[in-house]
Amino acid sequence: MELFAWEVMDSKLFEKILLVLFCIFLFRKIIKYMFGLLKEEKEPITVLVTGAAGQIGYALVPMIARGAMLGPNQPVILHMLDIEPAAEALKGVKMELIDAAFPLLRGVVATTDVVEACKDVNIAVMVGGFPRKEGMERKDVMSKNVSIYKAQASALEQHATADCKVLVVANPANTNALILKEFAPSIPEKNITCLTRLDHNRALGQISEKLNVHVSDVKNVTIWGNHSSTQYPDVDHAIVITSGGQKPVRELVADDNWLNTEFITTVQQRGAAIIKARKLSSALSAASAACDHIRDWVLGTPKGTWVSMGVYSDGSYGIPPGLIYSFPVTCEKGDWNIVQGLKIDEFSREKIDKSAEELIEEKTLAKSCLN
Ligand SMILES: NC(=O)C1=CN([C@@H]2O[C@H](COP(=O)(O)OP(=O)(O)OC[C@H]3O[C@@H](n4cnc5c(N)ncnc54)[C@H](O)[C@@H]3O)[C@@H](O)[C@H]2O)C=CC1
Numbered sequence: 001m002e003l004f005a006w007e008v009m010d011s012k013l014f015e016k017i018l019l020v021l022f023c024i025f026l027f028r029k030i031i032k033y034m035f036g037l038l039k040e041e042k043e044p045i046t047v048l049v050t051g052a053a054g055q056i057g058y059a060l061v062p063m064i065a066r067g068a069m070l071g072p073n074q075p076v077i078l079h080m081l082d083i084e085p086a087a088e089a090l091k092g093v094k095m096e097l098i099d100a101a102f103p104l105l106r107g108v109v110a111t112t113d114v115v116e117a118c119k120d121v122n123i124a125v126m127v128g129g130f131p132r133k134e135g136m137e138r139k140d141v142m143s144k145n146v147s148i149y150k151a152q153a154s155a156l157e158q159h160a161t162a163d164c165k166v167l168v169v170a171n172p173a174n175t176n177a178l179i180l181k182e183f184a185p186s187i188p189e190k191n192i193t194c195l196t197r198l199d200h201n202r203a204l205g206q207i208s209e210k211l212n213v214h215v216s217d218v219k220n221v222t223i224w225g226n227h228s229s230t231q232y233p234d235v236d237h238a239i240v241i242t243s244g245g246q247k248p249v250r251e252l253v254a255d256d257n258w259l260n261t262e263f264i265t266t267v268q269q270r271g272a273a274i275i276k277a278r279k280l281s282s283a284l285s286a287a288s289a290a291c292d293h294i295r296d297w298v299l300g301t302p303k304g305t306w307v308s309m310g311v312y313s314d315g316s317y318g319i320p321p322g323l324i325y326s327f328p329v330t331c332e333k334g335d336w337n338i339v340q341g342l343k344i345d346e347f348s349r350e351k352i353d354k355s356a357e358e359l360i361e362e363k364t365l366a367k368s369c370l371n
């Protein structure tokens, strides 16, 4: 007579197997439940966008609400500020945000009151200001914009959270950030930064096009200096991730003449080229770069890689303290640090210093605009 396995199996062993299966089932249920609870426990982060009715604002707020800035599991509350003439348009942006039914969006404030806008914000993205038009340099919009940054500095200082992180996008971005820092002395200086990530991404894009490699395989370009035509896009330490490891960009491009001339001017002049083509300045790429900047600052840069951020100089690489200057930085646990020890040759030195000199001039000009 044939016997089935379970018939010969010791009944105690059978019970044990059933118990183990039941425990596995229960354990999985508990873990799933706990993850669910953890998800629900995440407090929303409040993000302020000034100039939210403008072009960059319109591209940026849906990106934030979709999780492109703070991650796909992080709820957000959006505070949007603009000025009275743009109040109706701002109302329209709020209506669209509601209509988009973003699952991460837990609240929207649309206001022309700077105090209400700054109340309890954790992150402030300062886009409000006057963009330059064709034929203008970014410092030509100086007098209009620095006075805005002086006024908004006090509102942020008094009403934002004590550890609020600030990203200045509006031009002249480095000098606006410096003015904001000087008129908001209680905000830690490491919390005030400006956007040069767009220039950084533009440099990655140019190398990726030249080498026909994926843009995410190009790493460690650096933008030094001012977000202006004196900025220095530097590839001396840049690499491309290859199937066998990594290779220096200079070796792969094998055309120092292109890297030292056309590449640099293309990145420096990209903003002007976009204005010429669109009759408006960059907006979607600027919004995307603002998300990249904050995301890496808050969530960290991948090991072995760096990004470019305009930050308050501590004297690294001989850049005078007292300027907001773009450096290569790594980020970890919500903090940035300037990458130290990069070898700087004579060609780079001259360009790095030239941009610092322009920032010193801008600082003097900005102060005279405020007097
Ligand atoms: N750092 C960077 O990489 C980039 C910076 N920019 C700069 O970003 C700024 C914004 O550019 P767009 O959005 O294209 O300009 P836009 O003119 O479309 O929008 C600016 C918005 O700011 C508002 N605004 C003006 N004064 C304000 C104030 N006191 N408070 C709040 N809002 C105020 C305006 O009403 C407008 O809605 C410009 O200064 C532009 O030059 C643009 C691209 C890249």
Ligand SMILES: O=C([O-])CC(=O)C(=O)O
Residues within 6 Å of the ligand: 131, 132, 138, 171, 198, 270, 271, 272, 274, 275, 281, 282
């Ligand atoms: O060029 C401009 O005025 C806008 C800007 O900052 C950029 O596109 O980099």
